[in-house]
Amino acid sequence: MSYPYQIKSFEQYQTAYQKSIEQPEEFWEDIAQHFTWQKKWDKVLDWEFNTPKVEWFKGGKLNITENCLDRWVATQPETPAIIWESNNPHEASRNITYKALHQKVCAFAQVLKNNGAKKGDRICIYMPMVPELTIAVLACARIGAVHSVIFAGFSAQSISDRVQDAQCNIVITADGAYRGNKTIPLKSVMDEALVNCPSVEKVIVLTRTQMAVSMLNGRDCWWDEEMKLVEEKNDYSDKAEVMDAEDMLFILYTSGSTGKPKGVVHTCAGYMVWTNYTFVNVFQYEPGQIHFCTADIGWVTGHSYIIYGPLSAGATSLMFEGIPTYPDAGRFWEVVEKHHVNILYTAPTAIRSLMGFGKSPIEGKNLSSLKILGTVGEPINEEAWHWYDENIGKENCPIVDTWWQTETGGILISNLAGVTPSKPTFATLPIPGVQPLLVDESGNELLGNAVSGNLCIKFPWPGMLRTTYGDHERCRQTYFSTYQNLYFTGDGCLRDEDGYYRITGRVDDVLNVSGHRLGTAELENAINMHSGVIESAIVGYPHDIKGQGIYAYVVFGEIHTDEEHTKQNILKTVSKIIGAIAKPDKIQFVSGLPKTRSGKIMRRILRKVAEGETENLGDTSTLLDPSIVAEIIKGRL
């Protein structure tokens, strides 16, 4: 088996790119024909950005799980689909073949049906990184239910907002999750969330930690018992629901510049083609290789490059439950050695954190199976790039710097491993089908090379978002209204003298903390929930490991005990409202915030102070009370 659309040389890349621009419909039709369809499409593309309306392979009928499972069961049933490595190095790993995964997915699909699930229902998944999470996701897709996976680090409040927004009727969770030396009580967090979610009728609970949980009569049931019912009686079918190309596949919530996370919607066919095409080309996957993406399935990277991209390509995908530093900072390298990993795809924040432990965790580990390395989620700095290249790749593995977003479904700008040139800290060139463009503040296109501006995309690609769940107007406003007829990414970008792209970071009120996306408004809302807080302003600042750290300026009523205690209480509040990932790194108490006469917070000043700049704060003449700035500088942390 090989992939007829895998690009093997720079010339082939140039030819493919050219064709994808000049004849996009023919280009994607050639690729789409290599998938399993129950009925071919009537029209390859229909689009209009101002609405926005984007439809790919309209009229086509398919089920993505037939592409991820059935076609491989037919040709390579014994190939491992998933290799799973526990958080605990002493627990046995698991190896699940395509045949076994197919069987489990069909059985769990029946469990969902037995619990009332129907095509189009929204199902919330809040689970640890165990194979059953992948089974749950694929079982939803199998019956045409829309999955909404919520990262297991989110708080009850965050879950509740998301479950209500999507009006989920079923929840799939586990008793608890292991994460490093911690055990997280998933079911009890879920129980707290569901107090405010009347739409939820059934909760299916997997046993992972065997911690005590409360099971609500009539609502809650055990995964194992439900599976036993269908498996023992062999009472399930392997027939997949027939889906329209543009039927919803999943919702994934992500943060933006407003306080409320939005449900990014992806549909069946375009997303499938995109994740597969980018997986096969960016990582240059060869059949038989072991692909290890270290992300959590709670984020889009896990959806696209642990589940859908690799499995739709018949690949072997390694799923790791743990974290890079437990039980020690050699864990990733141990996993690579143990499972002979060929492709390692991780985040700059993980690389920077491991760099801090020096070379000893790598010494004695055999990393010779590695062929290709990848990074994603944030800009990678030069030092981390070289450390990765020298110590992990032994200067022998191409590094792909893959730029994309939850909204884009898959990678948009990246070098193709070993096929197109790499350049440290540059995502380099667009994937065929992607037409990037840089604009200045007023929306004028910046032509030529050696220019910097805001990154937009001017033509649809199959994997792009279709809407934001329940609020199409919000989708239009957020992504398609800033610049006429363009998709606006929210990122700043440089195109260098060679035409290579380097993403420089967000230009909106969104922070990227350890590769996690957090809106400043959302963070401020969470802090303001603390009863003593009068108001707050959040800005990002450069952080050696996290990329960006969270700096909170807080106006507090009356501090009754000491400041440290009050800070702890604020951190606790943020954990409760969003989750531990959102805890500020620094909290500075101030008597007021720098505001203009019209009441607008001057974040530019706060950002500069947080970054350590105290002299050149720019124009401060419009400030209502300039003395505040002096106080803020004095109290800087």
Ligand code: WT7
């Ligand atoms: C934001 C999207 C893409 C999956 C994980 C994050 C930043 C992503 C890169 C990269 C520089 C990057 C951007 C983007 N980003 N990849 N290779 N170089 N920045 O998905 O949570 O939707 O965040 O992550 O700022 O807009 P996300």
